[in-house]
Amino acid sequence: MRSNLATDQETVGAADAPELPSVRQRAVLDAVLGLMVEDGDQLTMDAVARRASCSKETLYKWFGDRDGLLTATVQWQASRVHAGRDAVQSLDGATLREHLQDFAVTWLTVITSESSVALNRIAVAHAGSRKSNLGGIVLANGRFAIGERVKPVLEAGRAAGLLAFADSEAAFRTFFGLVGRDIQIRLLLGEVLDLDGDEIRRDAGRAVEQFLALYGRAEP
Amino acid sequence: MRSNLATDQETVGAADAPELPSVRQRAVLDAVLGLMVEDGDQLTMDAVARRASCSKETLYKWFGDRDGLLTATVQWQASRVHAGRDAVQSLDGATLREHLQDFAVTWLTVITSESSVALNRIAVAHAGSRKSNLGGIVLANGRFAIGERVKPVLEAGRAAGLLAFADSEAAFRTFFGLVGRDIQIRLLLGEVLDLDGDEIRRDAGRAVEQFLALYGRAEP
DNA sequence: CGCGTACCGTACCGTACAGTACGCCGGGTA
DNA sequence: TACCCGGCGTACTGTACGGTACGGTACGCG
Structure with missing residues (x-):
């Protein structure tokens, strides 16, 4: 079912059929x-x-x-964007930290990228008028996709006795807030922030430390 | 040339002159x-x-x-929106908490309101094209206005030995993230969340507790 | 070779909408 | 009474843009 029989490409991206583009x-x-x-x-x-x-x-x-x-x-x-889905096993404190740091860096890199900002602007504008659920798609591939990748890690962390929380969704949302803060809305509203790689890593590190301070357990 | 009494209303809101509307x-x-x-x-x-x-x-x-x-x-x-500017004096732990709770509730109420969502959508869409700085105005009256109101409270809290932080801007941004999390972007992208008053208060309370857990000092 | 297919370029159509022009009314002033 | 003048309603203009039609070219196939 792959491309390159250069015949009869049908309408791409039509709702249900995600038929990849040539x-x-x-x-x-x-x-x-x-x-x-x-x-x-x-x-x-x-x-x-x-x-x-x-x-x-x-x-x-x-x-x-x-x-x-x-x-x-x-x-x-x-x-x-969402390249790899990483299997989680054998978490210790360091790898948990590392995973979270990775997620935070990835997320910050995404939301500060010009293409993400532009795309989100379009989707937000579109969400104002009904019809054609661009906003939903962006959410599904952005906010919710990252959530589904982070939550298993959080749960593994809990299973390993490193984290304590009742609701992984709530925990993730806190993480999300600590990482993103006001960055996305400021960018969407036109402010120019350009964070470089170092700054993103620092920001991500701070967010991870804060998250662990809130949800972490002293390692046994 | 002109008798400048109740007649002759000039162009309103033209950049420099904030001349309030009739x-x-x-x-x-x-x-x-x-x-x-x-x-x-x-x-x-x-x-x-x-x-x-x-x-x-x-x-x-x-x-x-x-x-x-x-x-x-x-x-x-x-x-x-920004009705009152509250003078801060004589903070103890309870009033600090109360102030922060107030800010959080206010902010959540604002960003979840239909008018705010609609307005932000317009401003975001506008920020895509240059010209006419709607985004900047929204930021100045939203995110930055609340920041300028919260930071004195945080600093008063620090002066009273209740909080510990180096940079009040950074502390505020963390607070902002803890309060807003993913709510605003989800609303802007068209998700329907409708939080009622109770839920907002609960959310605000959680954010305040988390903030104090990160930045609070055991009260003397 | 002729035929179909896929595509490019461009001209075209209809409509929606920002911005303008103008006639009319009602109320304030003398 | 006459006359301004601010503002309402409406008709009009220009243009940008989504969507369509059509002619022309390259290519694969019988």
């Missing part, structure tokens, strides 16, 4: 991303077609309509 | 708010004029252009 289609989606980042409101179908050197008719054939194109773009961007 | 103008701005909340993208100048029973020409006369109207609306909404 190479050419991915190029189009990258063009969309590029336009979003450069100038959020210059995202017209004409501009996309020009940038991607394809015809509008092809865009409509592949993606149905403008919303379809945006949806496909969101999913394409999402698909290259 | 009663009639406030009614217009309320109409804008109403439209925003009801259906974010139905916010056309025609719709506003119809809703407020005024002519478009008047809108343009008063507010210059669409951005001016939006800006004035944001400022109008902001002006009725």
